[in-house]
Amino acid sequence: MTVPVLSFEHVTGKGRKFHLEDISFEVMPGFIYGLTGKNGAGKTTLFQYIMKENAGYKGCICVDGEDIKDNHAAVMNKVGLVSSDNSFFESCTCRQNAKVLGAFYDGFSMEKFETVMEEWKVPPGKVYRKMSRGEKYKFQLAFAIAHDPCLYLLDEVMAGMDPVFRREFFDRMRQLIKDEKASVLMTSHILSEMETGTDYTGVLENGRLTVFGESPEVADKLERKII
Amino acid sequence: MDGKGFLDKGQQAVLERFFKEEKIWYPDYWYLCFAGGLMLAPAMFLFIMPFQIWEGDYTSVLVVLVLELAGVEVYLGRYVSFRAEGKIKDVYEVLRFLPLSRCQFKRYRIGKLFRLCLKLTGTAAICQTAFAGVFMHTFSIGNILMPVLLCFLAPMVIACCQRNYMC
Numbered sequence: 001m002t003v004p005v006l007s008f009e010h011v012t013g014k015g016r017k018f019h020l021e022d023i024s025f026e027v028m029p030g031f032i033y034g035l036t037g038k039n040g041a042g043k044t045t046l047f048q049y050i051m052k053e054n055a056g057y058k059g060c061i062c063v064d065g066e067d068i069k070d071n072h073a074a075v076m077n078k079v080g081l082v083s084s085d086n087s088f089f090e091s092c093t094c095r096q097n098a099k100v101l102g103a104f105y106d107g108f109s110m111e112k113f114e115t116v117m118e119e120w121k122v123p124p125g126k127v128y129r130k131m132s133r134g135e136k137y138k139f140q141l142a143f144a145i146a147h148d149p150c151l152y153l154l155d156e157v158m159a160g161m162d163p164v165f166r167r168e169f170f171d172r173m174r175q176l177i178k179d180e181k182a183s184v185l186m187t188s189h190i191l192s193e194m195e196t197g198t199d200y201t202g203v204l205e206n207g208r209l210t211v212f213g214e215s216p217e218v219a220d221k222l223e224r225k226i227i
Numbered sequence: 228m229d230g231k232g233f234l235d236k237g238q239q240a241v242l243e244r245f246f247k248e249e250k251i252w253y254p255d256y257w258y259l260c261f262a263g264g265l266m267l268a269p270a271m272f273l274f275i276m277p278f279q280i281w282e283g284d285y286t287s288v289l290v291v292l293v294l295e296l297a298g299v300e301v302y303l304g305r306y307v308s309f310r311a312e313g314k315i316k317d318v319y320e321v322l323r324f325l326p327l328s329r330c331q332f333k334r335y336r337i338g339k340l341f342r343l344c345l346k347l348t349g350t351a352a353i354c355q356t357a358f359a360g361v362f363m364h365t366f367s368i369g370n371i372l373m374p375v376l377l378c379f380l381a382p383m384v385i386a387c388c389q390r391n392y393m394c
Contacts (some may be wrong), residue, residue, distance in 0.1 A: 051324050076326040081363065085320045089252040090311045100248050104325040129312070175390050 003065040005029050005151050005183040006050075013049065013057030018207040020045060020057070025191035025212055027151070027203060030177050032170075032184040034194040034215065037204035039116055043187040044085070045157050046204075051081055064150050077106050080144025083155035090129040094139045097128055098146065105147035113146035120165075134161050143170075145176065152176070158193050170197045195219035238331040239338075245322075246306070253309050263302025270295035271347065277356035277363055278373040292377055299382045301342060306336045307391050330394040339393045340382065347378040 006027035013020045020042045035043050046194045049055045050063070053072045061068050068075045081116060088097045094117065098121050102108035105117040117124045120138045122131075131139065142210050152173070161169060173184050188194055194215060201218040211218050250256050262338060273291045281287060308315050319332055351374035359370050386392040 021258045050277075053323070054328050067283070073235075073328045077326065081324050086324060088323060091254065094250050096251050098247060100252055101321070101325060103244055104322070106326070106328055 002028060004062070005064055006185060007060075007062045008046075009047075009060040009062070011049065011057050011061060013045070013055070013059075018042060020049075020207040023059075023209050025209060027183045029181045029186055031199040032173060032177065032186070032197065033206060034198035034201040035136050035185065035187045036189065036191060036194055036201060043204055044083075044155055047081075047083065047187070048085075049155055050153065051076075052084075066178050077147070078150045080141075080147065080149035080152045080159050081155070082140040082144060082153070084133075085118065085155065086140055088128050088139075089126065089218035093127055094122070094131075095124040096140075097139075098124070098143055099172070101172075102143065102146060108147045110146070113142050116142035116145050119169045120168075131190040133159075134165065137161065138165075148182075150182045152182060152184040152186075154184060156187055156189070158186075158188045158190050166193065191219060191222060234334055235328065235331050238327055239326070239335055242332065242335045249305055253305055254309055256305060259301055259304050261302075263298050266298030266301060267347070268296050270298060271351065274347075274351040274374055274378060275375050277359035277365075278369050279359065279363060279365065279367065288377075294384060295347075295378070296382055298383050299340070299347075303336070303340055307340055309346065309381060323356050331390055337386060340386050340392065342383065343377045348374045351378050 002079075008023045008025050011020060011023040016039065023042075023046065035046065037043055045138070049057050050061055050068060055197055063075045066079050066185040068073055081154065091102070095114075098108075098110060098113045102110065102113065114124055117139065120142065122135050122138045122142070125134070128136070128139070141152075141154075141157075158166060158181065176182055177184060182219040184198075195214075195218075198215045200213065201211075202209050203222065243267075270291045273287070283327070306318065308317050315388060321331060322332065323329070352371045353388055355370040356366060359367070
């Protein structure tokens with residue numbers, strides 16, 4: 001039996017303006033999953049429950065079969081986050097950031113990091129503060145790829161990417177999850193991107209996961225609902 | 228290892244390596260070393276003197292103690308916060324999504340404080356005992372207890388009351 005890369009089991013918690021109620025779903029290896037919903041629906045809060053140590057929620061969140069509350073630090077080795085919430089040393093270059101912070105990961109490869117940065121034409125010697133939002137996301141993604149996580153969490157990254165790179169990005173993610181038996185969970189407001197780019201989509205409304213299924217079907221349902 | 232109940236050697240070693248590279252990411256490294264040293268030096272100057280000399284002058288002791296506590300705080304400031312874009316940021320803010328337990332980070336900080344206090348206490352106790360013996364031809368257990376109280380217990384107790392150091 002295949003172990004889900006990520007599973008939410010009856011996760012309930014309090015957000016800033018809402019309650020997340022009984023969220024349950026699984027992310028299987030080899031697929032791209034998307035979460036969509038209005039601002040304040042709970043997408044980012046769900047990510048924070050995974051990423052924050054001692055996040056206040058009830059229920060169980062497992063990464064690669066391991067409850068994140070049991071050993072959060074070890075689980076973080078298996079997760080790659082790309083988000084505007086992610087902090088780096090602003091006055092340092094990408095290379096310096098990768099060197100200093102990559103050391104925290106068990107299998108971080110500086111070589112892999114440099115290769116991906118080169119592939120995406122982002123100079124590793126550029127100071128983080130001086131990078132555009134898209135470049136920052138590319139750097140973060142290269143940083144994540146360099147430690148071979150089994151779960152990529154991408155929080156609203158589409159908004160900072162140009163259309164050409166978006167296509168390139170999905171191609172790269174497909175290649176990654178195929179080669180490394182990983183999965184991607186991303187949030188976005190852009191429904192068309194979710195429909196074409198992801199395999200499964202979930203819709204969050206006021207802290208509840210109202211729809212979850214294959215992306216084209218979910219997109220159909222949402223379009224019908226809007227009409 | 229869950230990184231909560233005891234020292235995780237792996238995480239402690241990574242933190243040690245991270246802070247060895249601090250000159251890369253820490254713009255105030257030399258300034259804080261210098262400022263911390265500047266505050267600690269006069270405090271230590273008094274504390275290495277046999278307490279029999281300054282016994283009774285509690286105002287001076289209090290002033291010097293405050294200077295010493297501030298010096299320790301400044302000297303260890305690099306383990307707590309750093310300056311970026313003109314703002315003071317918590318170091319852990321950059322490390323929070325990495326494979327590192329917050330508790331282990333706090334234990335690392337307290338370890339650094341413990342070692343600094345131990346060095347200050349050792350220096351003060353040895354010097355006080357030697358100076359008391361050589362120049363005053365006397366020795367009291369106070370020559371050891373005073374440095375322990377002022378250089379070790381006082382900063383450690385204050386740190387224990389701060390959330391930056393305790394889990």
